Amino acid sequence: MDEKFMTFLNDVPADMQGFALDLDKLLTEEGCKRVIKEAKRGFVTSYNSPSTGKVLLNYVFRKSGV
Numbered sequence: 001m002d003e004k005f006m007t008f009l010n011d012v013p014a015d016m017q018g019f020a021l022d023l024d025k026l027l028t029e030e031g032c033k034r035v036i037k038e039a040k041r042g043f044v045t046s047y048n049s050p051s052t053g054k055v056l057l058n059y060v061f062r063k064s065g066v
Contacts, residue, residue, distance in 0.1 A: 004036045005024070005034065005036060007043075008036050008043045008045055008061070009021070011042060011043060011061055012061050020059070023057075027047045027056070027057065028047075030050070031050035032047040032048060032049060032050060032056060033047070033048045033050065034046070034047055035047075035048060039060075042060070042061045043059070043060075043061055044058060044059070044060055045058070045059040045061075046058050046059075
C-alpha cells in the first residue's frame with residue numbers, strides 16, 4: 001500500500017479501518033483505480049471503474065469523524 005493510502009487510513013476511525021481495507025481490497029482487485037485527495041477537513045478517496053473511468057465510489061472521512 002502506498003504512503004498516501006496509509007495516511008488516509010490513519011485518519012479513518014479505528015472501528016471502521018477493517019471495513020475500509022476490505023472495500024479497498026475488493027475494488028482494487030477488480031481493477032479500480034484509487035484516487036486520494038486531501039480536502040479541507042479530511043480526505044476524499046475515489047475508486048474509478050477500469051472500463052469507463054467513471055467514479056464508482058467516494059469515501060469522505062472528516063477528521064472529526066465519519
